[in-house]
Structures are given as structure tokens and as C-alpha cells.
């Protein structure tokens with residue numbers, strides 16, 4: 001049965017009208033109708049689609065909110081990593097950035113594309129043949145979380161591209177909450193007796209990570225596009241400014257305040273101009289971003305570590321406020337580091353009320369001459385922990401007002417020691433110290449480690465204080481009865497936590513190594529170590545010299561890792577975890593490291609007869625390679641199937657090795673079944 005032509009026409013008109021109002025609100029910041037009128041149009045379309053279900057295409061504005069809440073977000077590997085930006089804090093930093101670009105490009109003057117630095121969360125949106133198919137958070141830059149269902153609810157994000165439908169287009173940008181939406185959200189939360197959010201950024205982050213897309217939809221998030229990820233069948237413009245214009249044409253909101261300027265003077269003028277109108281903008285920004293405008297120049301400049309050499313974030317100065325320093329206490333961190341913390345008379349700064357701030361360490365307190373009861377300047381920038389910047393006015397400064405590092409840990413009474421040449425004092429109690437035990441457990445259970453959902457601050461506190469859990473291995477022998485017997489723990493929550501603990505037993509070597517909480521071993525280093533050594537036994541057996549053979553592992557990390565595994569109680573803890581059933585797949589990474597494409601960057605173009613593109617990508621990754629979307633000087637191979645296009649030309653132009661299908665299969669085939677040594 002098909003709908004009457006009048007209904008078809010009206011539905012189309014409504015859909016177009018609704019998307020137009022979405023753009024007016026989110027892109028142009030110039031709404032023409034009230035929320036009530038918008039809801040009316042929306043309601044009319046919903047009613048039409050209910051009467052004629054065949055009218056409700058997946059791209060209809062009514063279909064933004066998907067059906068079911070998910071259990072958890074799946075992991076997504078970014079085809080092109082999501083990088084971060086280097087920061088500039090002063091005019092000198094900006095001058096130095098411009099000088100480096102000019103020198104590297106051997107140019108008298110460089111043009112830059114400037115735009116605001118949105119204070120939200122980075123996401124990557126994938127469009128296949130013009131349709132939005134997948135969206136992910138930045139995560140650690142190489143892997144993020146699949147939040148497609150939630151991103152679909154953001155009306156500023158087009159579900160269908162306008163005017164073009166490339167095979168693949170990944171658009172990068174920032175999800176944020178407009179100030180007016182933040183304020184009405186907090187009003188609603190307060191009226192409903194729910195918790196309010198400290199700033200739009202936190203509200204946006206919390207909203208994007210809702211498991212039920214309905215909740216995200218109710219939060220009204222916004223989006224601005226600022227870059228590109230992988231692309232196929234899309235000829236990118238030769239400049240960044242051109243890219244932003246093109247993204248706008250495709251239907252994405254981009255910064256209205258964007259401009260191409262020449263040289264350092266142009267950059268600083270842009271900074272001053274945006275700084276002056278910062279508070280009048282409908283959203284929070286924490287600086288401006290400068291990008292070398294010509295894409296060819298960007299490619300010539302390349303990257304350092306995880307940030308491009310061709311871009312920099314010029315941050316606005318941190319906000320400051322004055323308040324009284326009530327007391328100085330010390331906190332014990334996961335690795336036993338003792339941090340002096342200022343207890344403050346509450347003060348509003350950088351968008352939140354602050355009553356604690358870090359004093360960093362004893363030397364800093366001496367250098368800044370900070371005493372209890374002084375009036376101090378508190379500083380807070382973006383997501384950074386608030387700090388005491390300096391003394392505004394000294395207090396009475398009587399004997400008890402001076403800070404002295406305690407001799408004993410306030411948590412366990414063990415001696416506090418400070419090694420020669422180190423600035424940080426540490427509690428020597430190790431896992432005897434409940435503070436360190438709690439922090440170690442929290443880290444072990446955290447999302448990027450063993451990912452035990454529901455095992456948060458409060459529960460860990462209860463478990464350790466009740467003496468039920470001392471080390472991570474104890475979690476696995478705890479059992480549901482003991483959990484349920486805890487105060488304020490409902491039967492259902494206990495069952496959920498128990499299930500999460502069980503589930504965490506199957507993990508990856510990288511997560512496990514990260515979860516151990518070895519000093520200087522963050523997530524990236526853990527991945528590198530897991531990939532290099534392949535098995536935990538190999539890693540544990542390595543001495544400092546062998547450890548340094550792993551990528552990016554220097555003497556400090558190597559010492560720390562070797563030292564950790566040399567400790568009897570650490571080895572014992574690991575054995576207990578294994579005995580409790582914690583396991584991981586071993587050898588995969590190592591197989592990949594020995595594979596035919598180990599360490600190689602590969603670009604696929606054209607159609608292969610023997611396998612789909614996804615399959616080809618999987619095979620290359622299993623053989624240790626990395627597949628990216630565009631050809632550059634860093635590309636090792638271009639695999640060219642039938643009807644290969646511009647990427648093949650680019651490869652020839654840059655002298656990148658081209659593999660046709662038989663050569664590709666031969667290379668893959670030769671590596672198959674490589675022994676797992």
C-alpha cells in the first residue's frame with residue numbers, strides 16, 4: 001500500500017522544514033521559530049508517518065532516536081588516528097610556531113586558517129555513500145567508543161550529506177552543548193531534584209555517554225566540524241579554509257568565526273578579536289586553533305608524536321579567583337605520591353565552584369611561599385585540576401601555619417620518603433597502605449583496564465575498609481553474598497557487579513598490563529609492551545635492556561617495569577589473578593609483529609576480486625599493517641584493485657610502492673601461518 005500523493009508531499013515538506021530549522025538553530029545560531037512551533041511540526045510529521053509507515057525512511061528527522069538502549073559501547077579503531085594539538089600560551093609561543101613553519105617550508109610568510117577551539121569532546125563521523133553510518137569518540141586517539149545511536153540524536157549532525165555521496169567520508173569535529181541549552185538543562189535537573197552539571201563540557205560528555213539514546217536526545221547537544229579523517233571518492237580541497245567551506249556545503253556546522261590570516265601578526269590579531277567576543281559566543285571556547293592553510297604544506301610539515309607540526313592551539317589564559325586558604329593537607333596517590341592539597345573557602349572559578357586545589361609538591365609551596373590562612377589566587381583552566389597559583393595577601397603566618405611535609409603517611413603510618421633528586425615525596429607502604437590499595441583497585445577496575453563496571457569509588461572504599469579486598473585478585477574470590485551484605489547494596493546491584501567481575505576475567509594482555517598500575521606505564525605503553533613481548537611471561541622475564549627494545553620504551557620506563565616484576569608481592573599478585581581465572585589472548589599481537597605488513601602503512605584503492613575492502617583491511621591488520629585513507633609520503637604500499645582512482649596517481653607521483661592484486665595476495669599468502677614463536 002502506498003501513501004496518497006498529498007501525504008507524501010507533506011511529509012517531504014515537513015522533513016525539509018524541520019532540517020532547515022535544525023540548521024537555523026545549530027548552524028546559523030538564528031532560530032526562526034519557537035520550540036513549541038518546532039515540536040508541532042515534528043508532531044505532525046510523526047503522525048503522518050504513523051499513519052503511513054512507508055513514509056518513515058531511516059533518514060527522516062523523526063528517526064534520529066533509535067530503538068533500544070545498548071549494554072555498552074563497542075570499541076572502534078580509528079582508520080586515521082585522532083590527534084591532539086600542541087598548546088601555545090603566549091605571544092612568544094605563537095611566534096615560535098610561525099617561525100618553525102616558515103623555516104620548515106622555506107617560505108617568507110605562511111597563511112594560516114584560524115578558528116575557535118571548541119570546548120567539548122572530539123568525535124569522528126563516518127558517512128558511506130552519503131549516509132551517516134558510524135560515529136565514535138576520540139578515546140585514546142587510536143581507539144574510541146561507538147556512540148552512533150547517540151550521535152544520530154544530535155540535530156546539528158546531518159544524517160545524509162548534501163550534494164555529494166563519496167564512498168567514504170569521515171568528518172571530525174567537536175560535540176558540545178550550547179550555553180542556553182546547558183542552562184535550561186540545569187534548570188530542569190534542579191526542578192526534578194536531579195544533579196546539575198558544573199559546565200557545558202561536562203554536561204555534553206555525560207550526555208554523549210548515555211546508554212539510552214532517548215536520554216541523549218533529551219539533552220540537546222550540538223556539533224561543529226573542523227577536519228577530516230579517512231576518505232574515499234572524495235577529492236579534498238587544497239586548503240583547510242576550502243575544506244571548512246566544503247564541509248559547510250555538505251551540511252555541517254562549521255565555525256562562523258574562521259579566517260585565513262598571514263603570519264604571526266595575523267594570528268595574534270585573530271586571537272585578540274576572538275578573545276574580545278568570547279563571552280558573547282553561544283558556546284564555550286578555551287582558545288583558538290591555527291592551522292597551516294595549504295594541505296600540501298601540512299603534509300610537508302608532518303607530525304611529532306601525537307600532534308601535527310602544522311597546527312597549534314593558542315589557549316586563553318586560565319581563569320583566576322581569590323580566596324582564603326583554610327588548610328593544607330596531604331593526599332596519597334595510587335603510586336604513593338604525596339600531594340599537598342589546599343582546602344579553600346569555596347570560590348567560583350573557570351565555570352565551577354572550587355574548594356580543593358593542588359599545591360603540587362613541597363618545593364612548589366616553598367617557592368611560592370604559601371602558608372595556611374593566606375589569601376591565595378586559585379587558577380583553573382579547562383579540564384585541568386585547579387591549582388593555587390600564588391599568594392595574594394599573606395595571612396597571620398603563626399607557627400602552625402607553615403606547611404611541613406609529614407614524616408608518616410596519614411593513611412597507613414608508613415614512612416614518607418623522598419629520594420635524592422626527586423621532587424615528589426612518597427609513602428613507602430606500598431599495598432599495605434589503604435590509600436594505595438584503593439587507588440590501585442580503582443585503576444585495575446577502570447574502563448581502559450579490566451573494565452569492571454560498577455566498581456567505583458564508594459564500593460572500593462567499602463570493600464577495602466571492611467577488609468574484604470586487599471588486592472585485585474581478592475575481587476574474584478569475593479562472591480555475591482559478601483557483596484550483597486554490604487551497606488546500601490541492593491541484591492540487584494550486587495548481581496550486576498558480580499557479573500561485571502566475572503566478565504572482566506577475559507581480557508587482553510594490553511589491558512591487563514595497564515591495569516597492573518606500573519609507574520610510567522600508561523595505556524599506550526602497555527599496548528606497545530604487549531605487542532612487543534606477546535606474552536606476559538616474556539614481558540616478566542625481560543631485563544631493562546630487553547625492555548628498551550620495545551618501541552618508545554626508554555630507561556625510566558624500563559627500570560620501572562623491571563622493578564615492578566622484580567618485587568615478590570607483585571609476582572604473587574599476578575599468580576593469584578591467573579589462578580582466579582583471569583586470562584587473555586596471547587601471541588596475536590606478536591604474530592602481527594612478524595606478519596607480512598608489520599609496521600607498514602597501506603592504502604587500499606579500487607576493487608579487489610578476491611575479497612571485500614573490509615576483509616582486505618582485516619587481513620592487512622592481522623599481518624601487522626595499518627590501513628589509512630589517503631596516500632602520503634608516509635605510505636608504504638598502495639594496493640590497487642580494478643578501477644583504482646586518484647590514489648593510484650598520487651602513489652605514482654610520490655613514488656610509493658604499488659601492489660596489484662596478485663602481488664598483494666602473494667605477500668599476504670606468504671605470511672600465512674607464520675609460526676608463533
Ligand code: IVH
Pocket residue numbers: 083084085086115116117118119120121122138174226227289308311313
Ligand atoms: S583540530 C590534527 N580544530 O582540541 C588536529 N581541534 O587539543 C586535530 N578542538 O582533540 C584537531 N576545537 O577535540 C581542531 N577547531 C578545532 C578544535 C579542535 C576544539 C579539540 C579537539 C582535539 C583537541 C586537541
